[in-house]
Amino acid sequence: MIFKKIFYRLYQGVLLNIMQAIKYNSKVISKKGAVYYIPAILKKQHITRVLVVTGPHIVKSGLFQKILCAFKDQGLSCRVFNKVSPETGIKSVEDMRRIYMESRCNAIIAIGGGSVIDCAKAAAGGIANPGRSIRSLSGYQKVKGNSLLGNFIWKIFPWEIFSGRKLPVTVAVPTTAGTGAEATACAVIKDVDGSKKIIADTCIAPRYAVLDPLMTQDLPKVMVAYTGMDALTHATEAYINRYSSKNSRKDAKMAVRLIASNITSVYYGMGGTSPRKNMLEASYLAGRAFMRASVGYVHAISHAIGGRYNLPHGMVVAAVLPYVLEWYGSCIDKKLASLSDAAGVSAKYMSVPEKAQAYINYIKMLNHRFGINTNFYNALIKEMKKGSNLEKEVKNIAKCAIIESNPHYPVPKIMSLPECEKLVYRLIGNYIMIN
Numbered sequence: 001m002i003f004k005k006i007f008y009r010l011y012q013g014v015l016l017n018i019m020q021a022i023k024y025n026s027k028v029i030s031k032k033g034a035v036y037y038i039p040a041i042l043k044k045q046h047i048t049r050v051l052v053v054t055g056p057h058i059v060k061s062g063l064f065q066k067i068l069c070a071f072k073d074q075g076l077s078c079r080v081f082n083k084v085s086p087e088t089g090i091k092s093v094e095d096m097r098r099i100y101m102e103s104r105c106n107a108i109i110a111i112g113g114g115s116v117i118d119c120a121k122a123a124a125g126g127i128a129n130p131g132r133s134i135r136s137l138s139g140y141q142k143v144k145g146n147s148l149l150g151n152f153i154w155k156i157f158p159w160e161i162f163s164g165r166k167l168p169v170t171v172a173v174p175t176t177a178g179t180g181a182e183a184t185a186c187a188v189i190k191d192v193d194g195s196k197k198i199i200a201d202t203c204i205a206p207r208y209a210v211l212d213p214l215m216t217q218d219l220p221k222v223m224v225a226y227t228g229m230d231a232l233t234h235a236t237e238a239y240i241n242r243y244s245s246k247n248s249r250k251d252a253k254m255a256v257r258l259i260a261s262n263i264t265s266v267y268y269g270m271g272g273t274s275p276r277k278n279m280l281e282a283s284y285l286a287g288r289a290f291m292r293a294s295v296g297y298v299h300a301i302s303h304a305i306g307g308r309y310n311l312p313h314g315m316v317v318a319a320v321l322p323y324v325l326e327w328y329g330s331c332i333d334k335k336l337a338s339l340s341d342a343a344g345v346s347a348k349y350m351s352v353p354e355k356a357q358a359y360i361n362y363i364k365m366l367n368h369r370f371g372i373n374t375n376f377y378n379a380l381i382k383e384m385k386k387g388s389n390l391e392k393e394v395k396n397i398a399k400c401a402i403i404e405s406n407p408h409y410p411v412p413k414i415m416s417l418p419e420c421e422k423l424v425y426r427l428i429g430n431y432i433m434i435n
């Protein structure tokens, strides 16, 4: 195990240092009504034809129709693609690319949650590679070049002049505050067989992230809680990971501060647009932080559980987060104490371990307040009543989580397969005890 751990750390060190060095060209526009600035921004770049990508529910809203009218009034010719759903994945992206090409658009505006923005990013990658299937772009750095080195060369030289691989301008307008998809350079797309494909390339990060609190005004309470807790998990995991840079820690800490002071107001619909704007900014900052410093075991275990039982991502990460933080133990006390200060849940007289525990207790309290524990366990019971064997389930979840995380995630402490099984038993065992 000791040689394995040395190899993991060397691998993570090299990968994360490369990630920190890469520059992103994303611009952020954060303001109430910012969505109406998009035509002027695009016009400056001589863009007049756009593909507006959204989901079937959003397209029916009065706000969406109002935005579309405003775009048209300002001289933007809009083609709307509204068939994006998390289930249709790769097929949606292929259709999106075809329509973009047929309509001779020059930009994509993605208005929606994480899956809408991810599909738009994948389509942008596909538009730069018209001869290739979207599936073939999955993996790391396959959109512009075939390797990290290729991508670096592209960063230095205007690679697209030689390769012809020009990406459309992508504008992301999130309608949820949590996934961070508007800040990241990867797209998770569902394939027709249900498997997930990840397209990760620095060039697919949206050129503009438009953070407009008008877009989250109709977000249901439960979604505020799930997506907000997802953002808190992104920030926490990015902050405690090894090899995180000064900038990513600054982003993560700021995100925690903003979430702690706004999530409850947004959940209860208080305080007007300002808390919603702050939550959107927190989600963006947390997304930028984990893009550089990565996520960790919370996400790996949650992906395994969520994928197996088809549970909402934000709900599962929130339930898993305190368990993983407790497992890390004293090695993250200092960092958690710092997050505890940022969240405003510590007191001056507290020692470092006490502050760290206060942060974990704060997460547990939020989960309780938002009903996440109850929802999570109820959903789990429903799925597990279908006659599964607990031992087999735990083994499968732990195996998937370890395959996803080791050696890729620069976690503070490396977890072995038996340790992961034990943690999953603790998590699931709790519901058995309660019920």
Ligand SMILES: [Fe+2]
Residues within 6 Å of the ligand: 179, 230, 233, 234, 299, 313, 317
């Ligand atoms: Fe997440």
